[in-house]
Amino acid sequence: MEIPLSRFNNISLDQIQTSISNFPSIVLDHKLFSNTKFSLFNGYYDFSSFSSKNIRIRTPLSLIRCSSIKQGLQPKPKPKPNQIELERVSDKPSTQIKKPTNTSGLCGEIEKLVRFRRYKDALELFEIVECESDYYDVGESTYDALVKACIELKSIRGVKRVYNFMMRSGFEADQYMNNRVLLMHVKCGMMIDARRLFDEMPRKNVVSWNTIIVGLVDSGDYEVAFDLFMIMWREYHDAGSRTFVTMIRASAGLGCDYTGRQLHSNALKMGINEDAFVSCGLINMYSKCGFVEDAQRAFDEMPEKTVVGWNTIIAGYALHGYSEEALTMYFEMQDSGVKMDHFTYSIIISICARLASVEHAKQAHAGLVRNGFVSDLEANTALVDFYGKWGKIEDARRVFDRMPCKNLTSWNAMIAGYSNHGIGTEAVCMFEQMLREGQVPNHVTFLAVLSGCAHSGLSDQGWEIFESMGRKYKVKPRAMHYACMIQLLGREGLLDEALAMIRDAPFRPTENMWAALLNACRVHNNLELGKFAAEKLYGMEPEKLSNYVVLMNIYRSSGRLEEAADVVQTLRKRGLRMLPACSWIEVKKQPHCFHSGDKSHVQAEDIYKQLDKMMQEITKHGYVPSKKSLLPDVDKQEDRVLLYHSEKLAIAFGLISTSASTSLQVVQSHRICGDCHNVIKLIAKISQREIVVRDASRFHHFKDGTCSCGDYW
DNA sequence: GTAGGGTTAG
Structure with a gap:
């Protein structure tokens, strides 16, 4: 690996060149080390390992990049070179050297790094402190920074390191620090340790209680959370709005509106019901429990409607399939002048994915870009999902490729996009690329890639991946994975x-x-x-x-x-009643819905004329009506109804209301029938258009007389 | 100074 020598900032090039003996393991003479003010933050090197004679610098361990901090590293107060040697050789803890009393050295650097939100670097620098614990006096502010770094990184290893060091160095934590340590465990999901810490805490205050309860709620232990809450309530009578918000969230998690309502009435008594956080919690709780009207009431009662309040109520409507209502609220939100955030866009885009409303999604996408959320992980993932669901797989890929960082969900959404489109080979490619980039797959990933194999008939790859699930990735195949293999x-x-x-x-x-x-x-x-x-x-x-x-x-x-x-x-x-099947198509920003044999559309006459014309033309190309697969809504007049299936109507309407080269996008509520599938293949061929149909199970891309599903669905 | 709400994947 090539490492630019300029990284050795304060050492002359001559010195470096004579010192490098074995790249990338670089050994510097100890004299050089002691005489030179070596700026750690301008280099890429880790100083934590010392050899007895030379100072060995391992590279490029950590890529500690910090051009903004020029502070040099002072590992100990003026050590003499031979002292280092002696100490290392004797391998005894030092007693002669006093710990520095201020934290302007390494500890200060750790704190600075955390302030600069460079948590990984901070934890790496902490390694030196761990190795050379005798020389550093780690105080509360440094621990505070380390705790924050662990929380931000959700690093279990980091938590263990920091906590162990704290124990080892005999640091006596006060109430504040104990709460912080508890929080660190809670936020990293180490609930067993957290519970032990909480139980063993010499003194607890409200914060301690809240912290452990939040942890329990986060990890889904709602009942235990309620038990603790009751103890707290009895002993302290001091639960404030923060505790209430957490318990309201627990009620939402349990889907239990009974406790939610009790909390609501207590919040009213305590006069905290108008608190923005409590209100949002209530809106969420009511909508999660299925009481959308109560959620709306809680929203209406908010004196100042915050962006989160809007987001919550919109998501609430969306959760129960009230997509139109959700969009209406979104328009109201726009009118209210509240500034939207990336959550708003994420929610709207996911609603659009369901509604198949391209225009609104595009607007949300534009808003996302306009407001500088382009690099927002969740919003972009929602976009990938949206474009994937709405037949724009290339757009999904474009968004995906431009994402500065991706998480598991982004990969899953992209792979699922390809799978749903019947582009199984590409789904497998993305899956392999994901593995190469070090992303660990989960059961959703396997579902996506296996359904891609199933949709495209990639038998060999499918079986290989299925077999590797448990063996290589320790992901137990679930029923849906089996269903994919059964499909294959x-x-x-x-x-x-x-x-x-x-x-x-x-x-x-x-x-x-x-x-x-x-x-x-x-x-x-x-x-x-x-x-x-x-x-x-x-x-x-x-x-x-x-x-x-x-x-x-x-x-x-x-x-x-x-x-x-x-x-x-x-x-x-x-x-049971057979539900009428329906299909949608969006033309000029307006969605149009069709039922089979439906004549309610204003242009019904033209649509039926076009459909008859289409059928005549494809008959010339060898179309024979198939009566084989019939839909839920067929009755005695089978032939007529078959002829006027909703998807055919939607496509006929699309053909007469768009220009010749426009591709058509149709969404339908049911699995496409064999007859329509044949018809659409021929229409795509004759009209020279690309027609994308999203049916109940997948996408069908019709082009030049063939369909991407390979006639199996 | 410490704790709280909303989003994404078939």
């Missing part, structure tokens, strides 16, 4: 193997696994096994319509109309 087997027509996979699973087979098998039976027209899988599913989720519909369609495509009718009967007996 099903795609290849290996239905018996798929059944065996379900039976051999190390856990009780889930709905998803049977559903994957049922779908494979649909594709391969395997009536017997299909019936078997469907019956399993009826037992597990009797309310789920799609199970009946798939079996009904299997019967129909095998020409067994009586059995198909029986399924419809069973369905009715169970009080």
